[in-house]
Amino acid sequence: MMKKNVVNSVQVFMLLIMSVFFLFPIYIAVINAFKTDGEMARSILSLPQVLSFHNFITAFRKLDFLRTTFNTFIIASLSVIGIVITSSMAAYKITTSKLPAARFFYLLFVASMLIPFHSIMISLTRTAINLGVKGSLLGTVTIYIGLGVNMAIFLYSGFVKTIPMELEEAAVIDGCGPFRVYWHIIFPLLKPITATIAILDVLWIWNDFLLPLLMITNSKNYTLILSANKFFGKYEADWTSVLAGLLMTSLPLVIFYLIFQKHIVKGITAGSVKG
Amino acid sequence: MIKKNKRKEWKVLLLFLLPSLIFYALFMVVPVIMGMSYSFTDWNGLNPDYQFVGLKNFVDALTRDKYFLDSMKFTIKYVVVMVTLTNVIGLLLAVFIDKRIKTKNMFRTIFFLPNMISFIIGAYIWQFIFRKVLGELARHNLLGFLDQPWLGNPNFSFWAIVMMSLWTSVGYVMVIYIAALQGVPAEYKEAAKVDGASGLQVFFKVTLPMIMHAVSINLFLMLNNSFKAFDQIYGLTGGGPGRSTQVMSLNVYEEAFSSYYRYGYANAKAIILFLFVLVITLIQLKFTRRKEIKV
Numbered sequence: 001m002m003k004k005n006v007v008n009s010v011q012v013f014m015l016l017i018m019s020v021f022f023l024f025p026i027y028i029a030v031i032n033a034f035k036t037d038g039e040m041a042r043s044i045l046s047l048p049q050v051l052s053f054h055n056f057i058t059a060f061r062k063l064d065f066l067r068t069t070f071n072t073f074i075i076a077s078l079s080v081i082g083i084v085i086t087s088s089m090a091a092y093k094i095t096t097s098k099l100p101a102a103r104f105f106y107l108l109f110v111a112s113m114l115i116p117f118h119s120i121m122i123s124l125t126r127t128a129i130n131l132g133v134k135g136s137l138l139g140t141v142t143i144y145i146g147l148g149v150n151m152a153i154f155l156y157s158g159f160v161k162t163i164p165m166e167l168e169e170a171a172v173i174d175g176c177g178p179f180r181v182y183w184h185i186i187f188p189l190l191k192p193i194t195a196t197i198a199i200l201d202v203l204w205i206w207n208d209f210l211l212p213l214l215m216i217t218n219s220k221n222y223t224l225i226l227s228a229n230k231f232f233g234k235y236e237a238d239w240t241s242v243l244a245g246l247l248m249t250s251l252p253l254v255i256f257y258l259i260f261q262k263h264i265v266k267g268i269t270a271g272s273v274k275g
Numbered sequence: 276m277i278k279k280n281k282r283k284e285w286k287v288l289l290l291f292l293l294p295s296l297i298f299y300a301l302f303m304v305v306p307v308i309m310g311m312s313y314s315f316t317d318w319n320g321l322n323p324d325y326q327f328v329g330l331k332n333f334v335d336a337l338t339r340d341k342y343f344l345d346s347m348k349f350t351i352k353y354v355v356v357m358v359t360l361t362n363v364i365g366l367l368l369a370v371f372i373d374k375r376i377k378t379k380n381m382f383r384t385i386f387f388l389p390n391m392i393s394f395i396i397g398a399y400i401w402q403f404i405f406r407k408v409l410g411e412l413a414r415h416n417l418l419g420f421l422d423q424p425w426l427g428n429p430n431f432s433f434w435a436i437v438m439m440s441l442w443t444s445v446g447y448v449m450v451i452y453i454a455a456l457q458g459v460p461a462e463y464k465e466a467a468k469v470d471g472a473s474g475l476q477v478f479f480k481v482t483l484p485m486i487m488h489a490v491s492i493n494l495f496l497m498l499n500n501s502f503k504a505f506d507q508i509y510g511l512t513g514g515g516p517g518r519s520t521q522v523m524s525l526n527v528y529e530e531a532f533s534s535y536y537r538y539g540y541a542n543a544k545a546i547i548l549f550l551f552v553l554v555i556t557l558i559q560l561k562f563t564r565r566k567e568i569k570v
Contacts, residue, residue: 014367015371015372018364019385022386025400026388028403029403044407044408045415086294086295089291089292089294090292090294090295090296092291094288094292097284097287097288098284099285102288112299112307114549115549116499116524116552118503118505118545119527119545119548119549120306121528122310122531122538122541123305123307123309123542124302124306127301127306146302147303207393209393209394225395229510242399246396246399253391253392265383265387272451272496
């Protein structure tokens, strides 16, 4: 019994140490974001003497926070909608079609899942220029759809296989066209996996850095992360407002996580088990 | 009649495939083919004429390009350390958290939260820690050993990158392990205990074999993610000091988008990166799949 207690205390101790390691960077960033430069220089470690929101106001303006958040929101939501609709359509027919070619298309999509983004980024940038989609919000959406369908089709196909197809057959006999069958019968049944895919893609696109860095040059179309990167590059020495900006940039997704925690954890687990 | 049916099925299949296929062809298939074909040329990206040079770019990259070879070595070192540490720490945390019903959610949130912060933002927050905070801690006689030239000395900056990457990645691995641990029936563990097995024996003989599928997934995930690590390093050290912490993806990025412009050559390096990832993930999958137990 003694031994069990010792093991238990050691575990609690290690959990607490690790918690400090995980929380400390956020804690120290938060307390310094409220200080003036002078106060930070004097005492990085202590709590701020007065709560001043000055740095946050500066960062809000320099980040163009509302516009860049809106841009990110537009890009992420339209991309996710596009990925979900196009992939579920494709996966549904790929999995249920009796044609041998369906298997070929499945492999065509899934094969690219192993290709790292960095291996295609050079020619992707050039393709985007040639097609005239480089830099615009909608153009960026089309690229995200192109890059996101492979995994979504993979996950959807796995799920479609588990749906009993009697429902579909009954609907066809009742004279439903293929598109109505998909939209009214199949798509609603896919809801759990749609949630998983949407969550994984929101996390990916919202926090993505390299693709916007390569594509978006006009500051009007910056995403939040891209704007934070430029802000950091310009005001590197001005730590207090930089920290305020970095925290503000992280805020939307942290709130998203705290609200949808259960779904996000479930989505990650489900997505990884199938992936 | 059959022929007509078949034609109709083709029509429906293509109709449903078309939307995704268009985007996929434009932004995945075309870049892949384009990248591959230019990798065999000496095109500089601008000049209308260029030559087919065969495998020259690949041979050059693998034999002469010192920075690229260094980045390869650095990547391997980073991948090995990251795959091991994220899995060991993630699994330990999951095991410690799993049985503490009251505090489980709190700890899971703490360890997972950094994963919600974009890697590049996390890297900048850590720059602040390394540049400003750790030295200050030492001045207050706290953890003096942490006062090192973290971003100025190659040996230290490797560990700075590892520390920051662990901070963002461990939570993700842990979440997957927690889910797997919930799937291990308590009766199995109790039966082993009744038979006189110690806590460690129960873990290694009962629990671990039953969560092998999660081990396999996490190894695959971390192997893939660490090979592709870019943001963390771009944000924390920018590949420096010098080029001492340059990973392959960063080397490809620099080759393609800054200083000199060797388009064909950069594409060849990008393909080597892909082949590298491919071979190693296939080996890993083959290796761990064999050890999985179907529950």
